[in-house]
Amino acid sequence: MDFDWTREQTDLYERALAFAKARLTDPRSGPGLFLEQWRHCGAFGFLGLPIPERYGGLGLDALTTARLMEALGRGCTDTGLVFSVGAHLFACVLPILEGGNDIQKARYLPRLCSGEWVGANAISEPEAGSDVFALQTRARRTDSGYVLDGTKSYVTNGPIADVFLVYAVTAPSHGYMGLSAFLVEKGTPGLTVGKPFQKMGLSTSPIAPIYLEDCHVPEAARLGAEGQGAPLFKRSMQWERACLFGGYVGLMERVLEETVGFARERKQFKRAIGKNQAISHRLADMKQRLEASRLLLYRACWRMDRGEDAAMEVSLAKLAISEAAVQCGLDAIQIHGGMGYVAETGIERVLRDTIPSTLFSGTSEIQRDIIASNLGL
């Protein structure tokens, strides 16, 4: 077993980290700056990490993609931006690469990789969250294409997206094989973006419901064959559950470094608080959770790159990283004391930005279900 990165991977990671620190962490960061930062992400290549170079991406494998997401999450303190990049890349751009025809790839991939366009993925519905195959949105065939009708409840990047990857039922009696995927562009009559939601964290990442009412799309808007929506979605979730969570591994590394520094500096009872075992052991546990979840992530990606079934490894990694990240947020607040709780220091934001990671891309309960079913239960 070889734990070394190649010289190229190391150089790329260092460059990505330096770029994220210098260009993507702006103290003024907020919704107003979001699109400016988005274009910076495109300029570096973050918006097309695993997409072939001929379409404007960096052409990386899953392991190196996860490592670069780690650099992004470590260098960029705006986790909302990191999350939006991941949602765009793994749940919209990648399925276009994997399921698109030449015309679709040529139209969408260069724009989405450069940052000119923003992509979104719309599957969840009011009555279909974890039970993702209970979709009510219908795509009815017409002479020239399809008519889409339905509501999608949480669409990350929805308020600013140029293209939406929408999943809808084409054959209600066919279950898993009755879903199809469609690329619906902003401005298509019948597509309405609802009022953006306020969230407890990831505040710069815009999210909104979308409504499809008598929304006509041509046959050319279908991504992949009719009935191929579910396998496409499943595959995109595998990428998202693995590589997007590299961003959270990077976040944990940044927060640990910062918290160790604080524990060495902050003095109470005439000595650094880190000299108390109650504090140092908490930091040791943070380090252990970070490294354990990182190794699970690398192994999941390694299996993906070898073309092996990685369903269980991906769920193990997603579960470990998201739950470790929430605990990291709690630990950082506890060690910073009152300073951890006031908004000015940015520590409490870590907790708010990590809590949703146990919900999106399949909740922790759903990851445990996948692991259990892989154990034969």
Ligand SMILES: Cc1cc2nc3c(=O)[nH]c(=O)nc-3n(C[C@H](O)[C@H](O)[C@H](O)COP(=O)(O)OP(=O)(O)OC[C@H]3O[C@@H](n4cnc5c(N)ncnc54)[C@H](O)[C@@H]3O)c2cc1C
């Ligand atoms: C920040 C954020 C961004 C998101 N972005 C997108 C997006 O871009 N596109 C998109 O389509 N969706 C998106 N989602 C939606 C997300 O995928 C869903 O929230 C998630 O799948 C859970 O669905 P739900 O919220 O309806 O919860 P529910 O499915 O109603 O679950 C509620 C609770 O019940 C539990 N539960 C459900 N079924 C079971 C079971 N069988 N066994 C045990 N427990 C169970 C769940 O784990 C959870 O704890 C986003 C969500 C968040 C929070």
